Amino acid sequence: MKRGWMSIIVSTVVSLALTAAGCSSESSGSGQTESGLDKELNVFNWSEYLPESVIKKFEEKYGVKVNYSMFSSNEEMLAKLSAGGGVFDLSVASDYFIESMVKQDMIEPIDLNNIPNFKNYLPDFINKDFDPGNRYSVPYMGNTVSIGYNPDKITSEITSYDDLWKPEFKRQIVLVDDQRFIIGIVLKTLGYPGNDTDPAHLEEAKEKMLKLMPNVKAFDSDSPKTLLINGEVNIALVWGPEIALAQREKPQIKTALPKEGLMITMDNFVIPKGAKHKKTAEAFINFILEPEISAEISESFPYINPNGEARKLIPKEVLDNIAIYPPAEEMSRVEGVKDVGDAIKLYDRIWSEVKSTQ
Incomplete structure (x- = not known):
């Protein structure tokens, strides 16, 4: 993380x-x-x-x-x-x-x-x-991956991962550079498990993720909070603790726990x-x-x-910061990232093909 x-x-x-x-x-x-x-x-x-x-x-x-x-x-x-x-x-x-x-x-x-x-x-x-x-x-x-956003710049309410596809968020998002979390989250927006291995479902996730790319300014796993803090982006789908660290610099940043449920590792x-x-x-x-x-x-x-x-x-x-420690009701339905066996080759291919469009 x-x-x-x-x-x-x-x-x-x-x-x-x-x-x-x-x-x-x-x-x-x-x-x-x-x-x-x-x-x-x-x-x-x-x-x-x-x-x-x-x-x-x-x-x-x-x-x-x-x-x-x-x-x-x-x-x-x-x-x-x-x-x-x-x-x-x-x-x-x-x-x-x-x-x-x-x-x-x-x-x-x-x-x-x-x-x-x-x-x-x-x-x-x-x-x-x-x-x-x-x-x-x-x-x-x-950690889990949550959505952090600056309400001073984002007027739309964010309650779902699906909200990230809104055209108004063009070049406004940083994504954590982690294929299992991001592909898993896209799968969840389609109603599938975050660890799905069905090739047809994964191809569907790839097509949906490609539609998200115009809204993505960067992939970053080293310090994604930096882009949110300095205002280069106003939305971050990243490790929850990165949101918490960004809040130390900009207390107005909010955490959204998407209705589809979180993934954890x-x-x-x-x-x-x-x-x-x-x-x-x-x-x-x-x-x-x-x-x-x-x-x-x-x-x-x-x-x-x-x-x-x-x-x-x-x-x-x-301990009370939901970006770090989600509430008990969220943890009761959290989905752990799991080993997907040979399907990892599909995840690798999808990740490479999607990121090559950036």
């Missing part, structure tokens, strides 16, 4: 991380820290998803150098892990990617004995169907196959799950936090 001012604070980009990881402390025989961990950790995460302050606190506490790299989509993450093998020690992947990654033998089992703070999770977020017992994944944060920590610093990666996960640390992350990047102890430290106005 994601999710770019974060790029300013990152000491390495993906290409440099590939080089740095190849010269990691373990492979060079430089030993371990006083805490018994490896001296380096190579982390791969969404952009705008982890504050520098948290990374520095981990480094200072454990004497570990964190090489931090970012991606903008699950597809980019998967491609890098496939190409890089054990270059990264820890990555983040959305829930609907986990099962496939396990089948492809891309990730290592996680030793929950090394993550005692696992006890802090709310029950609704663990032991899910895609990874029973959390053998391969540990929740990080999640949770991101999870995974350890790539062949990771050289597995125990250190597990220590990092455990550190992230410290209530104060987890709450600090939510202050900077207010995504859905599955950590029950951390939620006790999160301000009420954040």
Whole structure:
């Protein structure tokens, strides 16, 4: 999610991380820290998803150098892990990617004995169907996609995804650059499930999405709130937390929860196959799950936090913001993004064909 001012604070980009990881402390025989961990950790995460302050606190506490790299989509993450093998020690992947990654033998089992703070999770977020017992994944944060808009500029009421097709919104919309969410939402406007795999339904969704393109100014997963804040667009179909962050700059921005219902995904920590610093990666996960640390992350990047102890430290106005935490009645009918198997090839083709018209 994601999710770019974060790029300013990152000491390495993906290409440099590939080089740095190849010269990691373990492979060079430089030993371990006083805490018994490896001296380096190579982390791969969404952009705008982890504050520098948290990374520095981990480094200072454990004497570990964190090489931090970012991606903008699950597809980019998967491609890098496939190409890089054990270059990264820890990555983040959305829930609907986990099962496939396990089948492809891309990730290592996680030793929950090394993550005692696992006890802090709310029950609704663990032991899910895609990874029973959390053998391969540990929740990080999640989000729905909602509609944010500036009522000072948009006079029409927005209550539905279908409203985005109004001709008056020409070049007024930014869409999150995520094919599963956007195609899923278009499917929902047609009365189909957001995870539909019927080729005829997907072709219908493609034709409808093509009709939306004149209204779309940009696709952006790195920092879509920026276009809304600076007035380049007045409507954003994006991660809910991006709307919440935009509201910090422009309080007049409103959130619309479309009548068709929301889609949701949770991101999870995974350890790539062949990771050289597995125990250190597990220590990092455990550190992230410290209530104060987890709450600090939510202050900077207010995504859905599955950590029950951390939620006790999160301000009420954040927990009450429907862009981040939709009301219970909305959550009761939310649709999770799921693995669509071989139909992903259809999603890929549709996404490529639609975006090529921009």
